[in-house]
Amino acid sequence: MMDANDREVYRAAIHGDRDAFEMIIRTNSRALFAIAYGILQNREEAEDAVQDALVKAWKSRWRVRDPEKFPAWLSMIARHRARDVFRKRRTVPLSEKMIEQIEPETADTSGLDRQLHSALAALPELHRSALALRYFEELDYQSIEKLLGLSNGALRGILGRGLASMRKQLKPALASLE
């Protein structure tokens, strides 16, 4: 359950209170950024997407009747916006194999970073967003679930699978690091 103070802020924002909405921007924009980053894997783009999402949310705030659902709705808008940006971006992130072809496996950090990047890219979008929320904001599982609109307990599986698949992809690199 949302605490009464938060709900009051959301309610005021829905009714057009600008100050309340700015308050929400302060508290929620990082989470939104995490979600957008999870989809786009690009900071600038993610920031723009969050910005757009906030503006859009303000304009259509009257659509939300229940203040409880405001954060989830906000993150949904951010997700949609980020996906739009992603779709417009024709350049698809390079797949792992191509990277391997271009550059042989190395142990240096930039190579690891690239590998990590492509491993993340290979993950489903939802998994990436969950990871981003976890590692950026260090939110607990429950909050993440609420933000992403997941059912109770679903996140554990998602994060577990996400980490495992990354682990498998980065196995050689990890072994060298050990």
Add this chain to the structure above:
Amino acid sequence: MATIHDEIDNYLAADLHDELSEEERSALHMHLVECATCRRAHQENKIMNKILEEKFAAEKPDTAFEQRMLAGFRNRIPQRGAGVAKFIVDLLRLRSAQITAVAAVLLALVQVGRMITGEGATSPRHRKTFELAQAPVTRDQEYETRSAEYKAALAELENLNKQVDAPALSSDAKKEKINERDEKIADVKNRERELQAFASAKVAPTKMPQGGSAPEDASPTNERTIVAGLNIPTAEEVGQNPADTYRRDEVTRLGVRAPTDRIQRIPSAQGSTAPETGNEPLAVMAAPASKTSPTVPAALANRKLIRNASVDLEIVSFDDAVQKITAFTNEERGYVATTSSEKQENGKLKGEIVVKVLPENLDRFLQKIRRLGELKNQTLGTEDITKAYFDSESRLKNARVMEQRLIDMLKKKSDDINDLLQVEKELGRVREEIEKMQGDLKFWDSQVQFATVTISLAEKDMEEAAKFLLKERAQLALYSPEVEKVYNDIKALASLKVQITNAQLDRDSSGRVSARISMLIVPEESDGVIGKVKAMGRVENFQMQTERVAQGGEGMSENAKTKRDKVELNITISRDEQEQAFQQTNLRIRTSSVDEKAKGLRSLAEKQSGRVRSSSFSRDPDGREFANVTLRVPMKNYSALMQSLDSLGKVENVSVQRQDRTGAQIDEANAPADLSIQVYSQGNIVSSNAGLFATLRRTIAQSAAAIMWSLRMIGVAIAFLAPWVMALVAVIWVTRRIVRARRQK
């Protein structure tokens, strides 16, 4: 049940993220001790976690992120002043505001509906009470303002007096001042009189016949009479000021009468109460009414009223009526002022008598006059000239004062000849004015002294006709083979007693001739001439019309003479070919040799002195032959011809059409009869309509027709639906625009 080993990935991740419960963690650690694979995975996961933490820490937005977001937001959505529109939009988002708005709209609609159906929001009784309560208040206010004006005028007059008496004034200036003062005096007097009249009128409502003691009581009194079940006039009927209406009515109607008389009269004049029905209201009314009575004669004495009446009477004998009126006039101590009479063409008399009687005898006089004959119209009018009269009177007094002053000036013998001339001129003007005003007053006095009754008299059956004129009009249509000959013969009939008013011979491009002749015949000759004309050709139509025209009046009259006017005869002559057949017969004859039989038909017709008017021959693709022949024979030979037709072949489908002309005198034996005969052969037995191709053709044609028909129906359906669809689309479009506009805000 899934073991920890199966779900090791989930456990490991949750462990790293510190999301495991106490039991789960101990269970995991136990398993890790046992299972080497999982331990390995655990190790790798730890490294993974670290790498990820580093990676994300690098990508993490900087501290100014929120500020950037806020700035961007403010930049893109500038803060707007609390506009009215925004306020309304925000307000409308509240549920309670929405409900109120809907309620308001509904109420407005109800109100509009009421206005359209004309149903008043307030009941008539409410309105009436309101106005009654309102009237005395406004009268009081008016009285206040008038008295204030009067006082101001008095003060001004005082001031002027002082100025006139001031010694240091030139003669011109003094004169001017004096004029000014005189005007002021007249004005003050007027105001004073008005104020007095107003004051007496203002007292009146307090003594209304209903017995209300004060203006505030007007509405309760009103209510009481409603309870008594009486018919109270509405505020509109009574007028803006009920008390005033009552007074004038009273004064003109009653004249000077006994107080007891008044008690009965007052309520009926008001039109509201009935002493016969309500016992209790009568008692209430009687007392105040008797109190009012002394004020009325006093008010009446001040009033100058001119009474006029006019009466329209229909009488049997004019002279009798005049004698009686004169007698009545003498009885009422009046006199007959003028009489005039006029004799109509039909011997009836009508005229006008003007009688002067004393005003108080007017009513009685009118009653008497009414008995003389049938009353057609009566008007009774009263003109109140009180104000004008007293105005003139006071102006006269002023003028006299002025006159005296001018005379005094003359006596002083000023040295200046110009001044003297000026004064002389002024004196002349003032005297002229005085004379005019005196004349006016005298005239008014005479008018007031006697009431004028104008009596219009007319004898019964005033409009009776003086004589009748019998107009005869005849129409004749002739057929003749030689139109021109007949035309000339008829023209030759012209003489003194037969006038040809119009003669016309028309010949059109196809050589057809027709003629038209109009003539006027003296009544004695008419029958002979018409008979002669009829003999000149075949009469197709003859109509005679007689009209009796009343002259010098209208309606029936037993004594009026009847005179026969000239007979008007219109003749049309046309060639007999143009004549319509008296009888039209259609028939078909089936035979094997069409051409031959058609020729036989010709000779048959000629035998019966008939003529072939047209004929045609045709053959169709199936080998059938047709011959169409039209014949005309005289009626007397018709049946003989019909019988002889049987010899030609099988006669089929006979239809006969006869045009009987009612009222027309025609020569039936010689009237033309038309026959339209079709001679035809059977042709080939097998019709080309049968067979494969014909069937195919028909089928295709029919299916094409069906397709066309359905196309037409689709068109109709589109035409029917299109406006609705367009309207719907328009509504949706507008709605979406509005929604979008709202969202943009």
